[in-house]
Amino acid sequence: MTGAESTAAAPVVARVPVLNAANALTALRLMLVPVFGVSVILSGMTHAGWRIAACLIFAVASATDLVDGWIARRFGLVTSVGKVADPIADKALTGAALVLLSWYDRLPWWVTAVILARELGITALRFWVIRHGVIAASRGGKIKTALQILAIAWYLWPMPAALAAVGPWIMGAAVVVTVLTGFDYIAQALRLRRPTP
Numbered sequence: 001m002t003g004a005e006s007t008a009a010a011p012v013v014a015r016v017p018v019l020n021a022a023n024a025l026t027a028l029r030l031m032l033v034p035v036f037g038v039s040v041i042l043s044g045m046t047h048a049g050w051r052i053a054a055c056l057i058f059a060v061a062s063a064t065d066l067v068d069g070w071i072a073r074r075f076g077l078v079t080s081v082g083k084v085a086d087p088i089a090d091k092a093l094t095g096a097a098l099v100l101l102s103w104y105d106r107l108p109w110w111v112t113a114v115i116l117a118r119e120l121g122i123t124a125l126r127f128w129v130i131r132h133g134v135i136a137a138s139r140g141g142k143i144k145t146a147l148q149i150l151a152i153a154w155y156l157w158p159m160p161a162a163l164a165a166v167g168p169w170i171m172g173a174a175v176v177v178t179v180l181t182g183f184d185y186i187a188q189a190l191r192l193r194r195p196t197p
Ligand SMILES: O=P(O)(O)OC[C@H](O)CO
Pocket: 065, 086, 087, 090, 091, 122, 136, 137, 138, 140, 141, 142, 144, 145, 181
């Protein structure tokens, strides 16, 4: 085989570094989780100023979810590590928020339990099938996360009772989409594990 032939037969595949801007934003989201948690605890869900601070920190952390995905796709920085870490960082943030809202009696515990069971279950599922392929976040999964974020922000921000009454409806929609997308991922995982004929 000549040198020219060997070059043509072996296309150059650029390796995407794991330490890139998109994954750094995902890591930032994880690091903001304890900062957010402390601000909710300082608010005790009664102090308006700390509640606003907690909501703003939550919003900034949530915004990194939009930006990291966009950067990864726009600049070709999509990595398997990022595909797995991104949903985990989302779950850490929303999970912490839901537990704290229930802890302060703002949200029924069953809501937090249902959402956490789905989120932890799907994370375990992702690791269970990882040898067969990566289950990346689906469009439904992104809508689910957006609904959860909106609902949590609604609960965090101090607002008049008439507006606050909308919060449970948004959270209800989030619960429904959370459960339905969970079933969709289970179907994907079973397809990945199915032996190829
Ligand atoms: O539904 P998941 O588990 O894929 O999570 C979706 C991500 O949070 C979207 O960024």
